[in-house]
Amino acid sequence: MQQAIKIGTRGSPLALAQAEDVKARLVAAHADLTPDDIEIVIIKTTGDRILDRHLMTAGGKGLFTKEIEDALLEGRIDCAVHSSKDMPTSLPDGLVLSTFLPREDARDVFISAAYASLRELPEGATVGTASLRRRALALRLRPDLKIVTFRGNVQTRLRKLKDGEADATFLARAGLNRLDMASAATETLSFEDFLPAPAQGAVTVEVRDADSAMKDWLAPLHCARTALEVTAERAFLAALDGSCRTPIAAHATADENRVIMRAMLLSLDGQTVFEQSGETAADLNDVAALGERLGHAVRADAGAAFFDQLARDIEAEIA
Structure with a gap:
């Protein structure tokens, strides 16, 4: 019997569902693999332990990946399954994102027990989210709203909503779909009104770059279209030095011939927006260049004064 x-993976219900999906796809793709040949190892990350404050006060996105990547580098696991939007744009030496599963619905959803849509919320209603992007986009449409911090997994945030800590919240439709909880969504928000986070809806598998055997196991699972879209969006994020400290949104759509992308940077209150769009050939190098080009254009449009003010606004918000 092979090793x-x-x-x-992280241990949240959504993270486990994503890891189980990768496991099932591996078994389906290889006649010589059985479910008993694949073990899912739960690794608790620093980000999972911090539930009472913004992640930006403790180090940002890498808090959801560091312990898992350490285990990968040390050989305690053979691959790691992540939500692509949680991944920093720079990976540790020796690790690569080798595989992207077919992308789920990348849109956000609005959830409320009492109101049918974001626009129907009463004036001054309270919305719970820890995402600066969702905060900015909500305030762009509804400057009157009060935003409070919601942290935790999908179930935790829905419980907080049920307990009356806010009138509404936002979640990714992809996560609800993967948990068979699509019915929890009250309204699916359009790309036009509510551009998603870069790489939202895409699951990725990280491996050691030198592990050709693991790459071979995963190769049948890879979706080239998702890779094109996520590569473009992550390149935009990298060009802006993007993190959870920056309200950044981006979405690319790929077909066999081309990739079309729209991306934006917002102020914390959503009232200032810098937006760029473009398209290119459906080639990994070309889409990376597109994302980088749009990122540099947005950075130039915004200017240093905008970023300085954004930093001050965020520090005041989390103080």
Whole structure:
């Protein structure tokens, strides 16, 4: 019997659902693999332990990946399954994102027990979110809203909503779909009104770059279209030095011939927006260049004064 393939993941219900999906796809793709040949290893990250404040006060996106990547580098796991939007744009030396699963619905949803849509919320209603992007986009449409911090997994945030800590919240439709909880959504928000986070809806698998055997196991699972879209969006994020400290949104759509992308940077209150769009050939190098070009254009439009003010606004918000 061959040594078990060990898949590392966070322990939330959504993270486990994504890891189980990768496991099932591996078994389906390889006649010589059985479910017993694949072990899912739960790794608790620093980000999972911090539930009472913004992640930006403790280090940002990498808090959801560091412990898992350490396990991968040390050989305690063979691959790691992540939500692509949680991944920093710079990976540790020796690690690569080798595989992207077919992308789920990238849109956000509005959830409320009492109101049918974001626009129907009463004046001054309270909305819970820890995402600066969602905060900015909501205030762009409804400057009157009061935003409070919601942290935790999908179930935790829905419980907070049920307990009356806010009138509404936002979640990614992809996560609800993967948890068979699509009915929890009250309104699916359009790309036009509510541009998603870069790489939202895409699951990725991280491996050691030198591990050709693991790459071969994963190769049948890879979706080239998702890779094109996520590469463009992550390149935009990288060009802006984007993190959870910056309200950044981007969405690329790929077909066999071209990739079309729209991206934006917002002020914390959503009232200042810098937006760019473009298209290019459906080639990994070309889409990376497109994302980088749009990012540099947005950075130039915004100017240093905007970023300085954004930093001050964020520091005041989390003080």
